[in-house]
Amino acid sequence: MSPPRYDKSTRTKGRPTLKEVAQVAGVSPITASRALRGISSVTEELAVRVHSAAEQLGYVVNPAARALASACSQTVAVIVPSLGNQLFIEVLESIHQVMRPHGLEVLIGNAHYSRYEEEDLIRQYLAHQPQGLLLTGFERTEGARRLLEASQIPCVYMMDLDSGVGLHCVGFSQVQAGAAVAEHLLARQRKHIAFVGAQLDQRTLLRAEGFRHRLQKARCYNPMLEVLTPQPSSIGLGCELFAQLMQRYPQVDGIFFGNDDLAQGALLEALRMGISIPQQVSIVGFNDLPSSAFTVPRLTSIRTPRAAIGQRAAELLLSLIEGDTIGQRTQDLGFELMVRESS
Amino acid sequence: MSPPRYDKSTRTKGRPTLKEVAQVAGVSPITASRALRGISSVTEELAVRVHSAAEQLGYVVNPAARALASACSQTVAVIVPSLGNQLFIEVLESIHQVMRPHGLEVLIGNAHYSRYEEEDLIRQYLAHQPQGLLLTGFERTEGARRLLEASQIPCVYMMDLDSGVGLHCVGFSQVQAGAAVAEHLLARQRKHIAFVGAQLDQRTLLRAEGFRHRLQKARCYNPMLEVLTPQPSSIGLGCELFAQLMQRYPQVDGIFFGNDDLAQGALLEALRMGISIPQQVSIVGFNDLPSSAFTVPRLTSIRTPRAAIGQRAAELLLSLIEGDTIGQRTQDLGFELMVRESS
C-alpha cells in the first residue's frame, strides 16, 4: 500500500502555491512563507510541517510573485564584455560559487565590448530589481551611469581599480601591469620593443599606457612599434599581426601582446617563419590563460587574479547587500609576472 | 525654455508604472498595456500617445508583474554543459541573435557536465515560467525528465540527434562523425589507431562508439588504444595524455582526440618530443575550434555546425512557442571533415 500523499494528478492548476502548502501543513500562508524563508520566528514544529508539505507537493516559490510583492528578486546580475575570453568565464565561475549558497541566481550578460549593449543590459537587468550588480571596468555611457545612480542598487566594479570616483571595485592596476612587462623586457636587454593590442577596450589601453610610459622613461619608446586594432583578439589575429610586424620592422626584438591569445598566435607564426623565440624576439602575453603554460616555447605572461576577483567582488557585493558600510572601497589583488621560456 | 515634461525628480516611488504612463497619456492602464505590447486593436493615435508618455517617463515594464499576471515570462532558458568550451559560447551567441529581436531574454545555465546540476537548473528555470527551454543532448536524470514533461513547456534539444523518442532536436550524428574520422585515418593507411577522450559526456562516448565500430569493421581495433578519462578536456591534458600514450605504445600512428583542445595539446607535446606530425603520427581533432586552423601543423578536425545549431534550435523553439505543429522533429545539420596538415 502506498503511503497517503497529496495526489498531484488531481491538481487542476499548473503548480502548487504557497496557500496549498499552508493548507497541507495546516497553517496560514504567511507562516508557511516565513518558514520557507527560514525566518526564525517560526516554531520548529510548524517549520518542519511546512517544509514537509512543500516537499510533498514539490513546491517551488514563484519568483515573479516574490519579486512583485517584495520589490526585489533573489538575483544578482553580472555583465562582462565577452564570453569568448576564457578570463571572464573564470570570473563568472567564482561569482557563482559565492552567490549560490546564498540562494542568489546569477544573471549573465554579455556586452560584446559595446557600451551601448551594456547600457541596454543594465536597463534590462535593473527592471528585474536585482539585489546587486557586478560590472566590468569603468568605461560606460552617461546613460548607464545615470541608470545605476538612480537605481540605488549596490554595484561592484571588477577588473580594474578606481581612480578616485569612490566606486566599490576589485581588481588590479592595469597600468602597473603594463609597466611591469616593459620592465621585464628592458631587463632582458631588448631594444626594439613593440606593443600589440586588439579589441581596444579600456583595460587594454591602460596596459598599453603603462607599458609606453615605462619605455619612454628608458628612452626606448618607438610609436611605430605600437600596433593597435579594434578587431577581436584571437589566435588567428595574433599570427597575422606578428607576421606583419616582423615584416615591417625586422629589428623588433621584444613584443608585449595585450592578450595571451594574440601571443599564442605569434608563437605559432614564429615557428612557421623560423623566427626563434626568445633568441630573436622576446614575447610576453597577458592574463596567463591555462594553455599558455603549454605553448612552444612556454609563454611568459602576466597572471591576473580573475578567480579571486570574481570571489572577492561577489563577497563585497554580498556585504553591500547586507547593508554593511564598507571600510575599504578598493581592493587591489595584484598580478604576477610568470616568466617562462618565451622571453 | 525647456519643453513641459514630467519631472522625474518629484517622483517619490522608484520607478514609473503602467498606471502613470496611462495617466500621462490620458488613457486607461489596460489600453496603455495593449499599446505597449503592440496589440493591434489600439487606435494609432492612442498608441502614439502611450508610447510617447512611456518614453517621457522612461517607463520599463516590470517583468515580475507581467510574469505574475500572464503566468509566463518573456524568457527562454538555455542550459549548456560548460562555458569553458568555446563551442557552447558560439551556440549561445546564435541563440541570442535569434531571440533578441523577439524580445525574449535568454537565461544562461551552466550544468558543469553534471546531470544533477542540470536537474537543479531545470527546476530553477521552470519556476520562472519561461516560454521555452533549450537543452544540450539527451542525457539527464529521470527527475529532470519528469519536470520537463509536467511543465508542458516547449523544449528543443541541441547537439545530438534523437534516437526515436520523438523529441525536437537539432544537431548531427555524433556516431557518424566518429566513424568519419576512423574512415579518414584508415584511408591514410594508419594501422595503430588510438582514441583519446576526456570529460566522457554522452557525445564524446558516441563519437568513440562510431569510431570504434568503423575500426572494428576494418579489423583494426585495439581496445588498448582507447584512452578515456573523466577529467575536463584541456590543452594541458592533451599534452599529458599524448605523452603517456606514445610512451606506452610507441607504435601508435594515428590518434583521434574527442576535442580539439586535447589535439592541440598533443601537437605541442609532439613538437617538444620531436615526434613528427603527421609523418609518424596522424592527429585528428573534433569541433574545429577557430584556433585549430593555426596550429603547427594545422589541425585536421571535424567541423561541427554549432552556430547553425544554435540558430536553428532557437528558430524551432520559437515556432513551437507560436504553437506551430512541426512537421520535422529532427534536424540533422551534418558535419564536415576539415583535412589539414596534421593527418
Next chain:
DNA sequence: TTGTAGGCGTTATCAG
C-alpha cells in the same frame, strides 16, 4: 509566535 488585511504592477476577461 501567529494571523489578518492589503497591495505590489500587470494582464485576462468580459462588458460597453
Next chain:
DNA sequence: CTGATAACGCCTACAA
C-alpha cells in the same frame, strides 16, 4: 476599440 474589475502568488505592515 476601450475600459472596469478581478485575479496572479507572495510579502509587508500591523494586529492579536
